[in-house]
Amino acid sequence: MSKQATKGVLLVQLGTPDSPKTADVRRYLTEFLMDGRVIDIPSLGRNLLVKGVIVPKRAAQSAATYATIWDEINGSPLMYYSLLQQKMLQEELGEEYHVELAMRYQNPSIESALQKMQSMFLESIRIIPLFPQYASATSGSVIEKVMEIMRTWPYFPQVSFVNSYCEDPDMIDTFVDHALRHDIAAHDHVLFSYHGLPVRQLGKVDPTGNLVCPETGCDSCKMETNAFCYLSQCYGTTRAIAKKLNLTEDQYTVCFQSRLGKTPWIQPYTSDTLHDLASRGVKKLLVFSPAFVSDCIETIDEIQVEYANEFKAFGGEEVTMVESLNDDPKWIQALKRLALNN
Incomplete structure (x- = not known):
């Protein structure tokens, strides 16, 4: 250099x-x-x-x-x-x-x-x-x-x-551009699958001392109350992408993958969500993984192979992965x- x-x-x-x-x-x-x-x-x-x-x-x-x-x-x-x-x-x-x-x-x-x-x-x-x-x-x-x-x-x-x-405009636009490479309307539902964390780790960065979880409003929280809440930031990224794609709340679901051990992790789990969607007749899924800026084992294998096979076993037909940011x-x-x- x-x-x-x-x-x-x-x-x-x-x-x-x-x-x-x-x-x-x-x-x-x-x-x-x-x-x-x-x-x-x-x-x-x-x-x-x-x-x-x-x-x-x-x-x-x-x-x-x-x-x-x-x-x-x-x-x-x-x-x-x-x-x-x-x-x-x-x-x-x-x-x-x-x-x-x-x-x-x-x-x-x-x-x-x-x-x-x-x-x-x-x-x-x-x-x-x-x-x-x-x-x-x-x-x-x-x-x-x-x-x-x-x-x-x-x-x-x-x-x-x-x-x-988590809401950087160019990052959001890149994910949107990559989604538009696919026929979004041809999919029955959109999934936003983030890397999971043990629930106890959320409480450690909550200034109120309370355990933050979806039931207390993270799905609508805009991070004013807790700037370090991973869960709220995941929802912030999701809302920004969904808004750009004109998705209504019933058209997408947020879930969390890669849990380890028996301790409670952030829910809903991706695997459980796939089961639920398949049981409701969803056949084709478009999946974002916005916790990752590069395609890796979690996007290439965990979602496109492991979760895709699970979804098909539950009665689904197709899982389409939105490419990560990579070298865009x-x-x-x-x-x-x-x-x-x-």
Whole structure:
């Protein structure tokens, strides 16, 4: 990168194994699930649960799944699109900026990316977690890790963080554009499937001390009462997309995928929603997954394979996935605005 760069931008994605081999997947799952913001229980219990139960049970199975989505040339879809986003943003920002990409878990690590930036003596660094909706387990974990690493630096540039952009207009327009690639009217219903979180994590960021849940109004909340509520932000993203597509409330459903363990997670669960819709005669679904800015294992396999098969088993016929933001130039413009808005 040009030596003229005086400002830095660090894009941080969740992470991906280095390969679909079981050993690499085991390493990735261990680092991911051992994060105290992801599984927020005391460290001893987390160690026993992750290393003694979850990872031994899931590593080989997850490796087999990763193998089905791994491209021989481009490797991990998440890594492929993240690198494209980094490259395209760098081109947009020009030589005054240096754009790095890091993964919260595995490689390239946040440590290695920040080490490069430290050696450049940049005047400012803008951190952009690639998660539109704030959650302690995602954006919060990225911000904590960055602060942990940078606290040992002998000098401090101006550092700023983007914690959420759930209603960013260019991001919303990109999802809408991708939906319009499909014949929306040919589908019986639209599903907005977000990554799930344990219910207890919502209460931890509620300033009232109450446990926030859909029954208390999150489906209509516009985040004035709690700026850090992941659930309210998911509904905010949904409303923005639905409004652009002129969808009425009876035409779409919000649900949550990827739950882990027996503890209550945000509901309704995607699997239960698929069952309910199929039982009501819905045959064709158009599915958004707006918690992800790049197509990845959750969109390519979990929705397009696992949930599609479930839906058909329940009596449905077709699940159509709306492509993620990926390398769409309009999404890169959204990233550019987030990078410049210090």
